[in-house]
Amino acid sequence: MTSLTQPLRDEHAHLLPHIETLRTVADTLGHATPGTLSTALADVQLFLSDHLIPHAEAEDQVLYPAIARVMGAPEATATMSREHVEVGRLARELDTLRETVDREGLSDERQTALRRVLYGLYTLIKVHFAKEEEIYLPLLDQRLPAPEAEQLFAELAHAHHRD
Template identity: 80%
Template structure:
């Protein structure tokens, strides 16, 4: 399958995406120290892995999908997902710093839960859209040598960050 490298990358990212939900689910039962460590790990994952993955897709994958579909706007909603993922990642970072400085108020707890569940849901749906809609189109319409080159370049760009 030509698109397997991107599917594999998603599979590699998935346990970290699941951690967003797990931290939100267990927020009430974590010590402040454990919560701080979990949030720091998530923040690192977002900044060092997920955001570079999204940036590489915007730069390299989506233009090819747009060309294959005959319109550059074909992936505009996907790029908008990336903007929202970045916004929520920034909000999570801000909340983590506030918890570190001032503790976990009820308001901060609710905001953390909202941001964590929001990121979790957005990324899960985003991956599903890519894998169920865009990747089959590439499988069908992109010549094998071009697909191989695209996914090799995409993998290199994501891991270079």
């Protein structure tokens, strides 16, 4: 039986390979050629800015208010929104580091900073997704009527694709 929240679970499944790339790129620091590293970091930044951050913004606008309503607790997802803020901050830090590495090369200090940011993003996002899928989505599956769920995910898709 398909759950009401399957669309979000499917989106997470689509995003997860890209999230794994954060760890893979961090693992290869110090071993990858400058050109390979530059391309990998540019790809990661593109994924973050074009896919993950819009996903998070859509959740903040549509999903989390619905969860708060279903739970009867307006601040029920405040910590989740705070994690979105931190993902954005780390993505900006990664972009700055990437530009510096492209311009000035990969020093030991920059390598350490890149590794910290990439592993930090990886861990934060993996735990964030786990919390959504293990705590919040089951609540919606149990408490949200099917017509409301359909409307919610239509609004979520619309918010995700807004400019």
